[in-house]
Amino acid sequence: MGKRHSELLILKEIAELLNTGTNMDEMLSGVLKKLLQVTELDTGWIFLMDGDGSFQLAARENLPPALCYQNLEPMCKGECWCTDRYNNGRLEKATNIIECKRIEEAIEYNWGETNGLTHHATVPLRAGEEKFGILNVGSPKKTFFHEDELALLESIAFQIGTALKRIKLIQKEKELALTAERNRLARDLHDSVNQILFSLSLTARGGREMTENEEVKETFAFLQDLAQEALNEMRALIWQLRPQGLENGVVSALCSYGQMLGLNLQTEVKGLLTLPGRVEETVWRIGQEALANCKKHSQQSDAMIQFMIESNFLNMLIKDSGCGFIYDQNQELPSLGLKSMKERTESINGDFTLISHPGLGTSIKVRIPI
Incomplete structure (x- = not known):
């Protein structure tokens, strides 16, 4: 009776955390820890999955050393049976996974101790028909999960999926509110x-x-x-x-902005450019700042914008043939605008590169996962 009461209390704490949490990483980490308590399992991790099949390790608890090898490399790269089943639509409910491919590879390449972990249960995180990722849990020497265990995991996974959907809706609502406020300010300033x-x-x-x-x-x-x-x-x-024209795509908007600044822009686009909303807005802000710098500092009216899609990455290059300046890539960026572009790029896990030499112009390169 005491154990059952303790389990109910933990389940209640999980529900409260999922209903009130707004920070996704903190919420998933806290729920995973409490889930292992109630199930008396040792190890767990959560993958959040993207529509293109890529994934990120969003939470982990008590991973064995073998899976933590080289700063969690085994958990951040490569394919496995659970992600494959998720991506091809075969992972519809909580299920036993025969063996963990990541553990097998860790043993094969001698990445460290596995602490007896060989198998895990895997559960899709979903809300209705919408899926968000995978919950995996296991324990040393445990090779099979009973129906009642899987049912409990599935119930909690559904709650996690519902909470993830709620957080995504809140984020979208905030973005819409911010856009509406920007539009209001723009109208007021214009009028x-x-x-x-x-x-x-x-x-x-x-x-x-x-x-x-x-x-x-x-x-x-x-x-x-x-x-x-x-x-x-x-x-x-x-x-x-x-920005006028952003509804027609970020390339169109940046070309219009460049014309408004009085720049002669040469554009080149390779690959289909359909970007997620947050990526598109970030790219627009970076490009806008870069073009403004061309206008203010290059002492030339010619500039080039290049967009290239390859291997799920967007590569953007904005270049002028102006006066340039002395810049050592080992030093801090010399202006607030350049720092802002770098921060915006890194906020969506991208890479920012500045190249400039006196008399040879300035190039800004941005590489962003999409």
């Missing part, structure tokens, strides 16, 4: 500040034409130039908040 600056430019022009005094003419001319510069900056800011 108020933008119009005021335009009126100021016209007024200065009229004042210059009405006076015969050369000093006053120069003053009005200076005011007109200043108003026009501020107007250009405001238009660029409105573009940043609400």
Whole structure:
């Protein structure tokens, strides 16, 4: 009776954690730990799966040394029976896996102790028809899971899947709210500040034409130039908040933005460019900052944008043939804008490279998994 009561308490804690958690990594790690407590199993891990068949190790508990070899390399690369079954649609419910291929390879290549782990149960994480990944659990010397054990694992996996869907919906809602706020700010700036600056430019022009005094003419001319510069900056800011043409794809949006800046852009696209929403927005922000730098610093109006899709990666190159500057790749990036581009790239697990030499222009290369 005491054991049953303890199990119910842990299951209650799991349900509460899944219902209230908003940080995906913390939630999955906490649930996995409590799940092993209630099932009295030793080891578990969770793979989150992408639509293209790739996966990431999202949570782990008490993995044997063999599976932790070289910074978890056996758990982050390669195929196995459970991921294969998931990807080809054959993993529909909790099931026994005969043997763990990753453990077999660890033994074959002598990656370390397996602590007696040879088999595991595998359960799809799902909510309705939508699938998110795989839950795997096992213990030393345990080669078979009974129906009641699998039923419990399936029940908890369904709760995990429902929680993952809830978190994804919350994230999407936040993104939509952010987009709506950006659009509102863009409209407000266009309808108020933008119009005021335009009126100021016209007024200065009229004042210059009405006076015969050369000093006053120069003053009005200076005011007109200043108003026009501020107007250009405001238009660029409105573009940043609400890019025109992004609905037609990031390449179209960046070309339009480059034209607005007065750049002569050469574009090259290789491969079908259909990007996830978050990747597309990040690429747009990086490209926008890079083109703005071309306009401000290169002292040239020519620039090139290249997009290439290969092996589930997007490679983007933005290059100018301008003045360039001295940059050592071992040093810190020299400006806030460049640091921002690097941070945005790394936020979606990409690689950022800056190459620049005096008189030879500047190149920004971004490689992002898609």
